[in-house]
Amino acid sequence: MTSDPIAESFVEDVGSAGLIVTCGPGGVGKTTTAAALGVAAARAGRRVVVVTVDPARRLADALGLDEGAAADAPHQVTGVSGVGDGELWALMLDAASTFDRLVREQTSSVKQADAILENPVYRAISGSLSGAQEYMAIERLHQLHTSGEWDLVIVDTPPSRHAIDLLEAPDRLIGFLGHPVYRTLTAGQRAFAKVTNAAASMFLWAVRRLAGPQIVEDTVEFFRSLANIEPGLRSRAEEVSVLLRSPAATFVVVSSPRAEAVGEAEHLIGALRDGDFPFAGVVVNLIHPMPEQLTPADRAALADIGDGPLADHLAWHDELTDLATAERDEIAILADLAEDVVVVELPLMSVDVHDVEGLIGLADRLVGGN
Amino acid sequence: MADAGDHWLQSTRVAIVAGKGGVGSSTVAAAYALAAAREGADVLFVAVDGRPGMGPLLGGRELDHNDHILRRLKGAGQVRGRTIPADQAFGDYLELKGVGGMLRRAASAASLPMIAAATPGLEHLLVLGKVKELERDRAADLIVVDAPPAGHAAPFLRSAGGLSDVVQSGPVREQAVEVDAMLRDPARCQAMIVTLPEETPVTEAVELANELNGDIGLALLPVIVNACWSERPGLAKSPAMAARSQKVKLSAAAKAALASSSDFGRERLERQRQQIERLGSTLALPMVTLPRLPTPRLTLHHLGILADALMVSPVEVPA
Numbered sequence: 001m002t003s004d005p006i007a008e009s010f011v012e013d014v015g016s017a018g019l020i021v022t023c024g025p026g027g028v029g030k031t032t033t034a035a036a037l038g039v040a041a042a043r044a045g046r047r048v049v050v051v052t053v054d055p056a057r058r059l060a061d062a063l064g065l066d067e068g069a070a071a072d073a074p075h076q077v078t079g080v081s082g083v084g085d086g087e088l089w090a091l092m093l094d095a096a097s098t099f100d101r102l103v104r105e106q107t108s109s110v111k112q113a114d115a116i117l118e119n120p121v122y123r124a125i126s127g128s129l130s131g132a133q134e135y136m137a138i139e140r141l142h143q144l145h146t147s148g149e150w151d152l153v154i155v156d157t158p159p160s161r162h163a164i165d166l167l168e169a170p171d172r173l174i175g176f177l178g179h180p181v182y183r184t185l186t187a188g189q190r191a192f193a194k195v196t197n198a199a200a201s202m203f204l205w206a207v208r209r210l211a212g213p214q215i216v217e218d219t220v221e222f223f224r225s226l227a228n229i230e231p232g233l234r235s236r237a238e239e240v241s242v243l244l245r246s247p248a249a250t251f252v253v254v255s256s257p258r259a260e261a262v263g264e265a266e267h268l269i270g271a272l273r274d275g276d277f278p279f280a281g282v283v284v285n286l287i288h289p290m291p292e293q294l295t296p297a298d299r300a301a302l303a304d305i306g307d308g309p310l311a312d313h314l315a316w317h318d319e320l321t322d323l324a325t326a327e328r329d330e331i332a333i334l335a336d337l338a339e340d341v342v343v344v345e346l347p348l349m350s351v352d353v354h355d356v357e358g359l360i361g362l363a364d365r366l367v368g369g370n
Numbered sequence: 371m372a373d374a375g376d377h378w379l380q381s382t383r384v385a386i387v388a389g390k391g392g393v394g395s396s397t398v399a400a401a402y403a404l405a406a407a408r409e410g411a412d413v414l415f416v417a418v419d420g421r422p423g424m425g426p427l428l429g430g431r432e433l434d435h436n437d438h439i440l441r442r443l444k445g446a447g448q449v450r451g452r453t454i455p456a457d458q459a460f461g462d463y464l465e466l467k468g469v470g471g472m473l474r475r476a477a478s479a480a481s482l483p484m485i486a487a488a489t490p491g492l493e494h495l496l497v498l499g500k501v502k503e504l505e506r507d508r509a510a511d512l513i514v515v516d517a518p519p520a521g522h523a524a525p526f527l528r529s530a531g532g533l534s535d536v537v538q539s540g541p542v543r544e545q546a547v548e549v550d551a552m553l554r555d556p557a558r559c560q561a562m563i564v565t566l567p568e569e570t571p572v573t574e575a576v577e578l579a580n581e582l583n584g585d586i587g588l589a590l591l592p593v594i595v596n597a598c599w600s601e602r603p604g605l606a607k608s609p610a611m612a613a614r615s616q617k618v619k620l621s622a623a624a625k626a627a628l629a630s631s632s633d634f635g636r637e638r639l640e641r642q643r644q645q646i647e648r649l650g651s652t653l654a655l656p657m658v659t660l661p662r663l664p665t666p667r668l669t670l671h672h673l674g675i676l677a678d679a680l681m682v683s684p685v686e687v688p689a
Contacts, residue, residue, distance in 0.1 A: 026392050027393060159391050211539075212537060212543065289630075291631035291634075295623060298621055298623065301624075302624070309603070309604030309607045310612040311616070312612070313628045316605060317628055317631040317632070320631045320635065326665055352569045
C-alpha cells in the first residue's frame with residue numbers, strides 16, 4: 001500500500017500493455033524499475049518476462065540471473081506470487097547471441113548460417129555494430145511478444161543519452177545495409193577481384209591499406225553472406241517499428257531528480273512524442289525526502305547557537321531542505337513539459353533493492369498495492 | 371601546498387576519468403583539470419562523447435574539435451578543452467601516416483561508418499590514437515580524458531586489445547599496439563575511477579577497477595568518492611538532547627522538524643561510512659572524498675570547491 005497519489009492513467013497504461021520499454025539515463029534505477037513493473041504485473045496474474053541488458057550484480061542475483069546462468073534464456077523469478085497464474089521471468093540480453101538467432105532464422109540453410117556465424121568479422125562486430133545492442137533489445141522484444149507465450153514483455157534498454165539510439169536503431173541498421181558501397185559488395189556473387197564499382201573498390205583498397213589483406217577477405221565474405229539475410233532484417237526492422245507504435249506497446253522513461261538526468265529525460269520524452277510512440281509517463285526515482293520546516297520563530301531562536309550537536313542538526317536540516325527543494329524544482333520541469341506528462345515520484349530507499357521483497361515494495365509504490 | 375609536478379594530480383601525462391552512469395565522472399574530470407591548472411599546469415580537457423555544457427562549466431566556450439583556451443590561471447596554468455570526433459581523428463590519422471589523397475578520397479567515399487563496421491572498435495581506437503598523438507607531442511602537461519559514460523568506458527579502452535586480435539597487419543594494428551603501450555605505461559597514462567558512497571556504485575567501481583587494471587593493464591590513480599555528505603556527529607544525539615547540551619530551549623514543533631531530517635541523516639551517513647569502508651577494503655587504492663554540493667546545477671564556483679577537495683592528499687589505504 002502507498003500514501004502517494006498514483007496517476008490512474010499510468011496504472012492503466014502499464015496494466016494493459018503487452019510491451020513495456022523502459023528507457024532513461026544510467027544510474028537512475030532503470031533496471032530496478034523495469035523489474036518492479038514486472039513484479040506488479042505478475043502479482044496481478046499476468047505472465048511476464050523482463051529483458052535486461054546489464055543489471056547490477058545484486059539485482060541480477062535477485063532475478064536469478066547469477067553468473068552461472070546461461071545468458072539469453074528466460075529464468076523464472078521465485079518468490080513472486082499473486083492472483084491466478086501470474087509468473088515473473090527474467091532474461092539477460094546477449095546482443096551477440098540474439099544476432100546469431102536472427103541469422104539462423106533468416107537464412108535458408110544451416111550451411112549459409114554457419115558461413116556467417118563463423119566469419120571472424122561477423123564474430124567481432126555482431127555485438128558492437130553501430131546500434132546493434134539497441135536493435136537486438138528491440139528484436140528480442142518482438143520475438144518474445146510474437147511467441148504468444150507472454151502476457152507482457154518488458155525491455156529494459158541500455159542507458160541512453162538520446163532516445164534516438166534506441167528508436168533509430170532499426171533505421172540505422174537498414175541505412176547501413178542500404179549504403180552504396182555495401183550494396184555493390186553484396187550484389188551478385190562476383191569474385192572480389194571483379195568488384196568494379198569505384199567507391200566499393202576504393203573502400204576495399206582503403207581497408208586493405210589500413211588493416212591488412214586478411215580482413216579484406218573476411219569483410220567481403222561477411223558482406224556477401226549478410227546479403228542473404230538482408231531482406232529478412234529489413235522487414236523485421238519495419239515490423240518492429242510498427243509494433244513499437246501500436247496500442248500494445250508503451251514507453252516508460254525513468255529518471256532521477258538530478259539536473260543532468262532530468263535534461264536527458266526531457267530529450268527522451270521529446271523524441272518519443274516526435275516519433276509518435278505511446279508514452280505512459282516518467283518515473284522519477286531516488287528523490288530525497290523534504291524535512292518538516294521550522295517556523296520563523298523557531299529559526300530566530302536558533303540563529304546564534306554556536307558549535308555543538310544542535311548546530312549539526314540545524315546544518316543537516318538546511319542542507320537536506322536545500323537539496324530536496326532543488327530536486328522538486330527539477331521534477332517540476334518534467335511536469336511542465338506538457339499537461340499530459342504523467343510523473344510518478346519514488347523516494348530514495350534506505351537500502352538498494354536487491355531482493356524480491358524490495359521489488360514488491362517498489363511495485364506497490366509504482367502502481368498501488370492491493 | 372606541493373610544488374607543481376609533485377602532487378598526484380600530475381603523476382601522469384594522460385588521466386582517463388571513468389565511472390558508471392550518474393556518478394558525476396565528467397564533473398570530476400573537469401574539477402581535476404581545474405585543480406592541476408591551478409598548480410601551474412597547462413591542462414587539456416578532452417571530452418570523448420562531446421556532452422554539452424562542459425566548456426562553460428570550465429569557464430569557457432562550448433567544446434568543439436578545435437583546441438580552445440577555456441581559462442587562464444596563475445603562471446603558466448591554464449585549462450584548454452576540445453572534443454575528439456572519430457571522423458576527424460580518422461582524417462588526422464591518415465594525414466599523419468602520410469597517405470595520399472587517394473586513400474583519403476577512398477576513406478570518404480566509403481565513409482567512416484562502413485570502415486568502422488569492417489574494423490570493429492576502430493572508432494574508439496582512432497580517438498585513443500589521437501590522445502596518444504597529443505601525449506607524444508607533449509600537447510599539454512596533463513591531458514584529462516572524460517571517458518564515455520555508463521557501460522562504455524571498458525569497451526572504449528579495450529578497443530586496442532580487441533583490434534589487434536582481428537587485425538593482423540597494417541597501420542591499424544600499428545596504432546593498436548602503440549595505444550596499448552601507452553595504456554600500460556603509468557608514466558604516460560593512468561585511469562581515475564569515480565564512484566558514489568552508495569552500494570551499487572561501489573560494487574560497480576570495484577568491477578571497473580578490475581577490468582581497467584587487470585584486463586587492460588592501466589595503472590589507477592586514487593579512486594574518487596563523489597558527492598559525500600559532510601559528517602554531522604551531533605546527529606547521534608536526539609534534537610532534544612542536542613538542544614539541552616547547547617542550553618537552547620526548543621519548541622516541540624522545532625524538535626519534530628529537526629527529527630524529520632536527522633532520522634534520515636543518521637541512516638544516510640551510516641550507509642556512507644559503510645560503503646566508503648567497503649570500497650577502501652576491497653580496492654587497494656588511495657581514496658579522495660569530494661563533498662556533495664547543495665545544488666543539482668553546477669557552476670564554475672562549485673567546480674572550484676571540488677578542485678580544492680581534490681588537492682587534499684588522498685586517504686591512504688590502511689596496510
